[in-house]
Every structure is written in C-alpha cells, then in structure tokens.
Amino acid sequence: MSRRERHHTELPIPNGWFAVAFSNELVPGEVRRLHYFDEDLVLYRGRDGTPRVLDAYCPHLGAHLAEGGRVVGDTIRCPFHGWRFDGTGLCVEIPYCERIPPKARVRGWDVVEKNRMIFVWHHAEGKPPSWDFPAMPELDHPDWTEPRSLELKVAVHMQDMHENNNDPVHFQFVHANAEIPPSEITFGEGGRYMRMVGKSQRVTPFGTFETLLERDSWGLGLSAVRIAGIPGAGLLMYSSTTPVDRGHSHSRWLFTVTKNLVDLAGEQFIQDLSAGVKQDLRIWENKVHRARPVLCEADRYLADFRQWARQFYSEPA
Numbered sequence: 001m002s003r004r005e006r007h008h009t010e011l012p013i014p015n016g017w018f019a020v021a022f023s024n025e026l027v028p029g030e031v032r033r034l035h036y037f038d039e040d041l042v043l044y045r046g047r048d049g050t051p052r053v054l055d056a057y058c059p060h061l062g063a064h065l066a067e068g069g070r071v072v073g074d075t076i077r078c079p080f081h082g083w084r085f086d087g088t089g090l091c092v093e094i095p096y097c098e099r100i101p102p103k104a105r106v107r108g109w110d111v112v113e114k115n116r117m118i119f120v121w122h123h124a125e126g127k128p129p130s131w132d133f134p135a136m137p138e139l140d141h142p143d144w145t146e147p148r149s150l151e152l153k154v155a156v157h158m159q160d161m162h163e164n165n166n167d168p169v170h171f172q173f174v175h176a177n178a179e180i181p182p183s184e185i186t187f188g189e190g191g192r193y194m195r196m197v198g199k200s201q202r203v204t205p206f207g208t209f210e211t212l213l214e215r216d217s218w219g220l221g222l223s224a225v226r227i228a229g230i231p232g233a234g235l236l237m238y239s240s241t242t243p244v245d246r247g248h249s250h251s252r253w254l255f256t257v258t259k260n261l262v263d264l265a266g267e268q269f270i271q272d273l274s275a276g277v278k279q280d281l282r283i284w285e286n287k288v289h290r291a292r293p294v295l296c297e298a299d300r301y302l303a304d305f306r307q308w309a310r311q312f313y314s315e316p317a
Helices: 005-011 157-166 259-284 297-312
Strands: 014-023 031-034 039-045 052-055 070-072 076-079 090-094 109-116 116-124 148-152 183-188 193-204 206-220 224-227 235-245 248-259
Touching: 014 031, 014 039, 014 235, 031 235, 052 109, 052 193, 076 090, 116 235, 157 206, 157 235, 157 248, 157 259, 193 248, 193 297, 235 259, 248 259
Parallel strands: none
Antiparallel strands: 014 116, 031 039, 039 052, 070 076, 109 116, 148 248, 183 193, 193 206, 206 224, 224 235, 235 248
C-alpha cells in the first residue's frame, strides 16, 4: 500500500445522510446494484414508488439480490430461490415453504428521497437517524431552471473534499481569485449544521453588487452553495458526497439559477462552478490526509471544521 493510500484508509467512514442515486435514475420496478460505505447493497423502487435499500446478499445461499432480482409489489425477489424481502429486510415469502425461519432477513437501510436524490443513513454502530436535513425549494420552483447534474468519482476521503468549503485561501491559488474573500463561520441545528459566508464584489448583467457566497453544510456529505445579493436573481449548487470506501468518494451536484438570469449569466455560473470542481480534482486525487496538519493563523476556519467534523465519526478521526 502506497503512502497516499495508507493516509486515506486511516480516516473512518463517517455517519450521516448520503445520496446513493439521483431520483430520475430509478423508475418503479427497477433494481440497481450499489457499493457504498464499503458495503454491497441493492437499491430498488417498489410499485408504490418508494425507494428501498437492503444489504445485497440473500441470507439463504448468498445470491446477490441485484443480479437478476425482481421487484414484486413493494418487495424484492431473490433470483436464486424466489425468497421475497420487504423494505425492512424481512423475508415475507418463501414460495415453497409455509414457515419462514426467524433469521430469514437482511439489513434494511433508512432511506429518504428528497431534493431529487435518494439518500441512505449510514451509522457505523447501526444507530437510527438522529438528525435531518432541509428540502431545497429552488429545485422544484417554477421560477428556477430545471437542475443540471454533474457526477464525479474521486480517489480521496470525502472529508478532504469537504474541507474546501472552509478554506477561503485556496480560492486565490487554485481558482485564480484576485483576493482571499473575507469569511465568517457559524454553527447551528444541534451542531450538525455549519454555514460559511464570504463577501465579494461581483460584476453582473444587473450591475455591480457586494454579494455573499453562502456555503451551508449538513453533516460531512451535504452542501448547498448560493450566491446572494443580486436583486431578483439567484444561483444554487446543491451537492451530496458519499463514501464508497475509506479512500474513494462519489459526488453528485445539481445546478440551478433563476430563469431571469439563465441566458444572461446562468450558463456561465454553471460552467464556472463545474470548472472549479474539476480544478480541485487534481489536488484531491494527489494529496494525502494530514491528521495533524501544520496550520497557520489564516487557517482558523479549517481548525473549526476539523473540530466540528469529529462528531460524525464513531471511531476516532
């Protein structure tokens, strides 16, 4: 194992809500194979339209439920011997037996569909969800554009990606900003929520304004980035980053702008944000994680973030 691989496997997989699919990727009756949280999973959408996630392997003889498994009503049927499991993971039918063994079940995962994504709750100790996250009204508002999506799979631990939100200095050196934006950080909602706000002057088709770059986070996986301060116009980037394992992450982004802005500057906003993510990608995929980094006085937001991030781990991070 290389030094870089060793550094990233030293960070555990965090607890929280994480997207495992875009909503429009899964129609009723469809089954998908997943691998997240270093676990093999099966995702399916029942005939009632509800998405469900289970551990992948049948407790009978170990068949993978996504490899030939079929949706029957609101259950999934094992391709090997036809055992059917509901969304909690309980076996509800063995077609050739009347009695179902008490241990005939697989783990069912807590699932929420919100903000055009399907989210799963992961907790290393198996504890149930202890916090929630808000809906993004812009994603379905008639005055906003149909969201544009972007996906990236990155060979880095997700915490290193999230630290970007708390590192205003890197905007000058990685993204060629003219200056380091003055910023403030606050915490709320039982400690699970964090906000970072930076001020800057922006030239827009509506004039020059002092705008706010608002970066909201819920746990280590969910973020919303908004640009506020342009009268009558709005921009939103919403993202979920999910741990594949300790050294790999899968990010999903949605971009939307108000319709009155789309032809004037909206497309440029989306392209700039997408390009910025790709600029970060080279850094992420070639860095190591420093558990005890040497910080300077300009890194106080990073220190605050590291302290905040600890609560999302069952193991010491």
